[in-house]
Amino acid sequence: MDNETRLGLYKTMVLSRSFEEAILRDYHADKKPVWDIGAGLIPGEMHLSSGQEPVAAGMCAHLTSNDAITATHRPHHFAIAHGMDLRLLAAEIFGRETGLGKGRGGHMHLFDPSIHFSCSGIIAEGYPPALGIAFAFQRQGKDSVVVAVTGEGAANQGAFHESLNLAALWKLPVVFVIEDNDWAISVPRDASTSIRSNAVRATSYGIRGTRIQDNSVEGVWDAAKTAVERARAGEGPSLIEVHTVRLWGHFEGDAQAYRSDLDSLIDPIPAYANQLESDGVLSREMIGSISQEAKMRVEDAIEFAKSSPLPSATEVDRYVFA
Amino acid sequence: MDNETRLGLYKTMVLSRSFEEAILRDYHADKKPVWDIGAGLIPGEMHLSSGQEPVAAGMCAHLTSNDAITATHRPHHFAIAHGMDLRLLAAEIFGRETGLGKGRGGHMHLFDPSIHFSCSGIIAEGYPPALGIAFAFQRQGKDSVVVAVTGEGAANQGAFHESLNLAALWKLPVVFVIEDNDWAISVPRDASTSIRSNAVRATSYGIRGTRIQDNSVEGVWDAAKTAVERARAGEGPSLIEVHTVRLWGHFEGDAQAYRSDLDSLIDPIPAYANQLESDGVLSREMIGSISQEAKMRVEDAIEFAKSSPLPSATEVDRYVFA
Amino acid sequence: MVITGAPSESVTARKLTTAKAMVEAISQEMDRDPSIFVMGEDIGAYGGIFSSTSGLLEKFGPQRIMDTPISETAFMGLATGAAVEGMRPIVELMFVDFFGVCMDQIYNHMAKIHYESGGNVKVPVVLMTAVGGGYSDGAQHSQCLWGVFAHLPGMKVVVPSNPYDAKGLMISAIRDDNPVIYMFHKGVMGLPWMAKNPRSLGPVPEKPYEVPIGRAAVVRTGRDLTIVTLSLSVHHALDAADELASQGIDCEVIDLRSLVPLDREAVLESVAKTGRLLVVDEDYQSFGLTGEIAAVVAEKDPRLLKAPVSRLAMPDIPIPYSRTLEYAVLPTAERIAAAARLVMA
Amino acid sequence: MVITGAPSESVTARKLTTAKAMVEAISQEMDRDPSIFVMGEDIGAYGGIFSSTSGLLEKFGPQRIMDTPISETAFMGLATGAAVEGMRPIVELMFVDFFGVCMDQIYNHMAKIHYESGGNVKVPVVLMTAVGGGYSDGAQHSQCLWGVFAHLPGMKVVVPSNPYDAKGLMISAIRDDNPVIYMFHKGVMGLPWMAKNPRSLGPVPEKPYEVPIGRAAVVRTGRDLTIVTLSLSVHHALDAADELASQGIDCEVIDLRSLVPLDREAVLESVAKTGRLLVVDEDYQSFGLTGEIAAVVAEKDPRLLKAPVSRLAMPDIPIPYSRTLEYAVLPTAERIAAAARLVMA
Numbered sequence A, B: 001m002d003n004e005t006r007l008g009l010y011k012t013m014v015l016s017r018s019f020e021e022a023i024l025r026d027y028h029a030d031k032k033p034v035w036d037i038g039a040g041l042i043p044g045e046m047h048l049s050s051g052q053e054p055v056a057a058g059m060c061a062h063l064t065s066n067d068a069i070t071a072t073h074r075p076h077h078f079a080i081a082h083g084m085d086l087r088l089l090a091a092e093i094f095g096r097e098t099g100l101g102k103g104r105g106g107h108m109h110l111f112d113p114s115i116h117f118s119c120s121g122i123i124a125e126g127y128p129p130a131l132g133i134a135f136a137f138q139r140q141g142k143d144s145v146v147v148a149v150t151g152e153g154a155a156n157q158g159a160f161h162e163s164l165n166l167a168a169l170w171k172l173p174v175v176f177v178i179e180d181n182d183w184a185i186s187v188p189r190d191a192s193t194s195i196r197s198n199a200v201r202a203t204s205y206g207i208r209g210t211r212i213q214d215n216s217v218e219g220v221w222d223a224a225k226t227a228v229e230r231a232r233a234g235e236g237p238s239l240i241e242v243h244t245v246r247l248w249g250h251f252e253g254d255a256q257a258y259r260s261d262l263d264s265l266i267d268p269i270p271a272y273a274n275q276l277e278s279d280g281v282l283s284r285e286m287i288g289s290i291s292q293e294a295k296m297r298v299e300d301a302i303e304f305a306k307s308s309p310l311p312s313a314t315e316v317d318r319y320v321f322a
Numbered sequence C, D: 001m002v003i004t005g006a007p008s009e010s011v012t013a014r015k016l017t018t019a020k021a022m023v024e025a026i027s028q029e030m031d032r033d034p035s036i037f038v039m040g041e042d043i044g045a046y047g048g049i050f051s052s053t054s055g056l057l058e059k060f061g062p063q064r065i066m067d068t069p070i071s072e073t074a075f076m077g078l079a080t081g082a083a084v085e086g087m088r089p090i091v092e093l094m095f096v097d098f099f100g101v102c103m104d105q106i107y108n109h110m111a112k113i114h115y116e117s118g119g120n121v122k123v124p125v126v127l128m129t130a131v132g133g134g135y136s137d138g139a140q141h142s143q144c145l146w147g148v149f150a151h152l153p154g155m156k157v158v159v160p161s162n163p164y165d166a167k168g169l170m171i172s173a174i175r176d177d178n179p180v181i182y183m184f185h186k187g188v189m190g191l192p193w194m195a196k197n198p199r200s201l202g203p204v205p206e207k208p209y210e211v212p213i214g215r216a217a218v219v220r221t222g223r224d225l226t227i228v229t230l231s232l233s234v235h236h237a238l239d240a241a242d243e244l245a246s247q248g249i250d251c252e253v254i255d256l257r258s259l260v261p262l263d264r265e266a267v268l269e270s271v272a273k274t275g276r277l278l279v280v281d282e283d284y285q286s287f288g289l290t291g292e293i294a295a296v297v298a299e300k301d302p303r304l305l306k307a308p309v310s311r312l313a314m315p316d317i318p319i320p321y322s323r324t325l326e327y328a329v330l331p332t333a334e335r336i337a338a339a340a341r342l343v344m345a
């Protein structure tokens, strides 16, 4: 793996983290003194992906904007790694008319046709539409692929099973990705899943299953390379599970009283920085400047969002029907 | 396996077949000259199980009326093998007030609490209630088990996946049975299922999976013995797939134009009779008298049904709420 | 409001069953637009359990006419995803009764993506599905359920009652850029193996044509009483109207044809004339179509009504299997006529 | 019709939030009946995302308070099967919006088995679920959807608006031998992290008691206009009524509390008195509750109405995320007052 690629992975992760740190700040900024989920410039549920950046960065490094992503209720890292315009993303999160969905969607419902990106707040229900996107790519003679994401909790939902079977049966160009962050809200993996590795479940569909055990962005990158190449070559779907980490709460406001693993969490971004530093790919200065540049882009996007107009109440019934 | 058991299996299969032959006769008897699905003494869809008797006979030989069955839209063989009163069964099929459901259910909705039997016309949706029955048995300190049945087509429905995972996770006393009769209406197995054997799918849940390749009632009996014993002993669920045969149409009236395998079908009942005969367990005379006795019981049930009163139209709204 | 359901006999002599009219619509549109494909259970070699796709596999081959596994969630989602990427899927849910295994894909995804995306994504899916009872198929295979789909936003809902509308509404549905649920009653399909109303065979022009979505048809004009209904019940209502005419009661019968959008004007115009309203529905009574139609009048002007509104619908009970029971709750012509006489009394 | 939602302050001084009242009901019933258990996502250690089960795990342990995988179809079915075998499950669907992934188990099984079995099988399940919006949770997490459940037969549907009813209806639901859907609005729970109506904290007797299912409550008496509503909207209606009173409009406010059975008498009695009807609903407008209530009057006697019926409901659009848009469609007190003034005009 060349240095440029490694640097790219790092930058993607940093950008994603910077974005979420800014959202985190602004999400909580105006909910005090009595914290109210519906108040402030960013109301509603907020599921942040910090800790899971290696999955998105590693996967999306193999994609272009002609490839598609179907993401989850926790979509930012994939949106950013896949190249979503930060301004449009931020504006949607702030509920503005300039957002991707003109403020109608919100952070769980991001649709960006320019990069074939979508997500859904319903567990595992992003998988089935991925089949159709892949089907269309196939019929249109494109070599594009779809990366379909869920969490490990979602892998026990019926849609998971139906989607893997149909994708395998019709040899659709989909890479199914499971982000195993050990938790589905407060329910630990071993209270939801009867086996240790969801990669095993690939067997049920006659496809390849891989588990990356250590939240390593390079491990993801490797597995993704094979899976994406196979899908592009018409060899059908694969399944990749990544053991990753949810650094923060399930959603903002989650006190995480149920969680005993908080002391042992490893943040993958500084860890990767250390690795790249000791490999001579990154210097302290570069770490600073990458972070700086990310922050500038992020703040520009946040600024754009905040200064954008809110949707007009009189237009609330636009876009119900095309 | 002792002779008595083998004879028992044979008798169960014959009784089931006799019953369905009588239903077949009466179902079509008064739909002519213009065949109308809604007409006649038995209207509505009619899914017959002939050819699949080995699955039910082999499984139910290990059960008592304290054990439960959740069956499918094709339920007769399991109902009969599990000991359902033929009169109440027939009366329900004829839509009479004396039927199991007082004429309100019909042949896809047979509920017999005395033998913990139920079924459903929705594909794979008999699996989830099976979990609850097993759960209740477990919590009530009983050693009863549940046999939950679907077809191979149903094994691609989400409910299948969710149910197996939850049963495995909570170690519920369920034996999941898949009747692989090669067809889901007109869709052949290889057009619906991405792998050859659904027994493989047991791996996804860390449970035992077995496939019986040859519609052998004794093969089913063997596999069932282990699975039922394990479930009773608190060792959790198992999966058994049986490669069986649908001798007739998906439902009555199905012309089966899509089907090219009609010439090669093997009827398991005469085949087993031959085997038992050559093993000296059955004689020609016994074959005759077993068939005779079955027919008598069946005709008694049909007679009971036909002479029973229809439900009263004024009572149509009884039993909506308890 | 359009005072015609079908063209006059002189325009076209050719008669088709509703099923054949649907198939013809799909076939002609598929000829025109290669992005259309059809998907569902037993819609290939079998031709659809209720003949909604007969012959299409032979004509278009397995690349465009695809049998699916029994995985409704997966293939409903497949339809949505393919539509988002520019294709125009027609997907069959074999019986509407099965919506419960895939409803999330329908109402939370297919129906909402356009809005959530601020209009940036279109989802042109036709979801066709068989509805209705009358042949003892029991509580899980006899429902209409259009009230549920019409209650939830983002989907158009069309319900043809005859071959002419079946073709025209199918063509409109396919050309529509929105998800359209197309609900066909088994009893109007003209199937050779099910008792059928004579009007399930009717004149259908050969050329493609649209029947606009959202416009009711006055299928019989009358002075005394407005009967608002749809689907198979249209025929029962017309039969009842014939009988009532001989008893001096002159009924106007409105075939809604579409629930979303709902042609409220057509209802109001008719009730303004007759002053009496009977709503007939094979779907469950409460919290459904009959209530909505009553409300349309009550919120416009209750003084339009010379008599209380009457509702004849499937009562709120699971649909019983036994014919005696099922026909005690179905809105038959006799029960419609009886209800109409009560309104006039 | 019962002219009281809660007991007078003298009877009980103790105040609980709605969430705590629900938990107390469950806890007291679990003490009484060992066959009751609770199951759902994050209902154990987390105590329910909306605090509907707080503290139950600590009290009853993991054998009776069970977190499930995210497998709604499996565990809804588990509830049904366990109920059939004599247990009394309480199962939580975290948000009602998720019904689409498990609806078949609910409406084709839980709801129909009793009827299909000719009354031989009972299915005493309580299905509790959070509903409603107002905090920018978007189109997939803000719906009420009770119209769908009330439309489909075989399930009772209760919708408490305050702590007193929440406890009493929960106890009635648990003791009922039928499946009961218990829909609690997030905004009435009295959660510390969400803006709350002051009435989400209210007097609740300590002893177990039942509030009968199927009986509406007149929560404010008035002469001029009947406002029929339920759930959080009751509070908005009461707030609007206070404002309207100062403008000389005297509103009667009916809290339906239960949709199945529906207390039609309570509606008719009130409208017979006031002659004017405004129906307020946070569920989608068409083919739902507002239509049903209008129909109740229109089919009884439209001459009861001195003015057209008015409906104020969530319009038929997916629920928008942005607060500006969401509050343009929610039935707030201001919008209720405006609608009421229009009816009186």
Ligand SMILES: Cc1ncc(C[n+]2csc(CCOP(=O)(O)OP(=O)(O)O)c2C)c(N)n1
Binding pocket: A073, A074, A121, A122, A123, A150, A151, A152, A153, A154, A155, A179, A181, A183, A184, A185, A246, A250, D041, D070, D072, D094, D098, D101
């Ligand atoms: C069908 C459905 N059930 C439940 C939920 C509520 N819910 C939202 S996120 C979540 C946990 C998801 O866990 P996992 O799939 O592991 O993803 P993670 O949140 O860990 O990224 C749950 C239960 C939902 N959105 N959809």
Ligand SMILES: Cc1ncc(C[n+]2csc(CCOP(=O)(O)OP(=O)(O)O)c2C)c(N)n1
Binding pocket: B073, B074, B121, B122, B123, B150, B151, B152, B153, B154, B155, B179, B181, B183, B184, B185, B246, B250, C041, C070, C072, C094, C098, C101
């Ligand atoms: C959820 C659902 N989808 C579709 C159907 C229609 N249907 C009834 S039986 C059947 C085929 C079932 O095939 P299989 O599971 O193999 O059982 P078999 O009929 O072969 O016994 C189908 C598609 C249904 N009843 N339920």
Ligand SMILES: [Mg+2]
Binding pocket: A151, A152, A153, A179, A180, A181, A182, A183, A184, A185
């Ligand atoms: Mg997780």
Ligand SMILES: [Mg+2]
Binding pocket: B151, B152, B153, B179, B180, B181, B182, B183, B184, B185
């Ligand atoms: Mg089969």
